Amino acid sequence: MTLSVLDWAVLLAYLLAVLLIGVYFARRNTSTEEYFVGGRRFKGWVIGLSLVGTSISSITFLAYPADAFKTAWLRYLPNLALPVALVLAAFVFLPFFRRGNMTSAYEFLELRFGPSVRVYGALAFIIAQLVRLAMILWLLSLLVQQLLPVSPTVAIVAAGLFVGVYTVIGGIDAVIWTDVLQTVVLLMGGILCVWVVVDALPGGLTQVFQEAGAAGKFALAEWQDGQPRPVNWGFSLSEKTATMMLLIGLTNWLTEYSSNQNTVQRYCASRSTREARRGLWVYLFTALPTWAFYMLLGTALWVFFQHHQDQMAQAVLAGEARAETIMPWFITRYLPSGIAGLVVAAALAAAMSSLDSSINSVSTVSVVDLYRRHLRPGASDQHYLRVAKSIASGVTVAMILGALWLNGASTSTLQDTSTILVSLLGGGMLGLYLLGFFSHQGNARAAWCGILATLVFTGWTVLGSNGLLPTALSAPFDLYYTGLIGNLIMLLVGYGAARLWQSARRTAPAS
Structure with a gap:
């Protein structure tokens, strides 16, 4: 120009x-x-x-x-x-x-x-x-x-x-x-x-x-x-x-x-x-x-x-x-x-x-x-x-x-790199904050359960999308929805873990 x-x-x-x-x-x-x-x-x-x-x-x-x-x-x-x-x-x-x-x-x-x-x-x-x-x-x-x-x-x-x-x-x-x-x-x-x-x-x-x-x-x-x-x-x-x-x-x-x-x-x-x-x-x-x-x-x-x-x-x-x-x-x-x-x-x-x-x-x-x-x-x-x-x-x-x-780098490398890092690092953050905003349930232990579950989920979808897993083990949904599902997993696992520990404390015998 x-x-x-x-x-x-x-x-x-x-x-x-x-x-x-x-x-x-x-x-x-x-x-x-x-x-x-x-x-x-x-x-x-x-x-x-x-x-x-x-x-x-x-x-x-x-x-x-x-x-x-x-x-x-x-x-x-x-x-x-x-x-x-x-x-x-x-x-x-x-x-x-x-x-x-x-x-x-x-x-x-x-x-x-x-x-x-x-x-x-x-x-x-x-x-x-x-x-x-x-x-x-x-x-x-x-x-x-x-x-x-x-x-x-x-x-x-x-x-x-x-x-x-x-x-x-x-x-x-x-x-x-x-x-x-x-x-x-x-x-x-x-x-x-x-x-x-x-x-x-x-x-x-x-x-x-x-x-x-x-x-x-x-x-x-x-x-x-x-x-x-x-x-x-x-x-x-x-x-x-x-x-x-x-x-x-x-x-x-x-x-x-x-x-x-x-x-x-x-x-x-x-x-x-x-x-x-x-x-x-x-x-x-x-x-x-x-x-x-x-x-x-x-x-x-x-x-x-x-x-x-x-x-x-x-x-x-x-x-x-x-x-x-x-x-x-x-x-x-x-x-x-x-x-x-x-x-x-x-x-x-x-x-x-x-x-x-x-x-x-x-x-x-x-x-x-x-x-x-x-x-x-x-x-x-x-x-x-x-x-x-x-x-x-x-x-x-x-x-x-x-x-x-x-x-x-090649275009595919750029796309793969961004998809992998954004999925792994950004997955579940909304679910984590929603758990904090809308619930008094859970502490660090419950939050980490949700975080780890979300990391495993996103890692699984990334590996499958890059052909590193057998077809039978790949995600059965459109990868467009990985973030949405990841946030739900974070919220549900974090909340569920908090309720389980709370219930366990209530039923534990007094020492």
């Missing part, structure tokens, strides 16, 4: 603004309270927009339009479970984390189950986030390479160092405020893309809705042979039904808002419980329309390319090219000067907002849950602040090295 002078000016202005935010807040970071939770003074609208920036990654910018362009709106279906999850988060999960000036999501696990379970939760989060960081940076580098004439190594190192610098020096203040900026830029980029498409069509937006609607492109349906096919709404563990997709969506959102440090840290950074709740409502009424808008962008691109013949668009629709290439292709070929630069900035913002949050969260959990709690208790706050910045720097290096490794 050859950017014009105006495009470069817009892109560099955005990058400079992000860097200056980090430099500005570096002066405030004189304590861990500031570095981790920003002095607990953020208003709800800021928290809400930062949550949007954190949750909206390159998937929103690339995958949503790609899916709507090639198929229909089925990918949007799991998002419809978000309102239910946020109501539970606002009135059940949030109050637990607002008590006692918590900083980490895993402090709750110690209060409820003991220090060993807290360590498990913290380590599982850290390892999973390191994998996630490497993957997002690698995906960001692919996007950068499609938009700019740079090598994979340069794209990975430059993007990683840039995000790392403003995150390390600026702390959570820089993370939250750059996420707000990145959310705004992402929305502007999408709006401009739709405007360019609509302006090029004689019938404008009405034409998009008429032609796409007639073709079934807005349907919550599977797409086969160029036609929408209604999905099954029944319950099934052997196929992906609409009802099961909603349950998967609910499970994922509940996990995000009950046990993910990226989210819980924003609960803790709010100036009050009321402002934290307000942030959740801002997130709900911003994120759902944003995801829908990017789906609409993909649908509009389909109508656009019905009237502007293009070999790449035809290749995507025919399955000869990856659907995720359609957005970069449209940006490079059809956007006017100036707008292209802003949309490239939006593409970068989509990934950067996820990277900076994870770097800061890993640093926070490492210090609060492990280093200060177990490895070096009783040191000065300035010592912990220096350690936090050092860990954030180390995470940045690990992220870059991981992305470089992924760049040399």
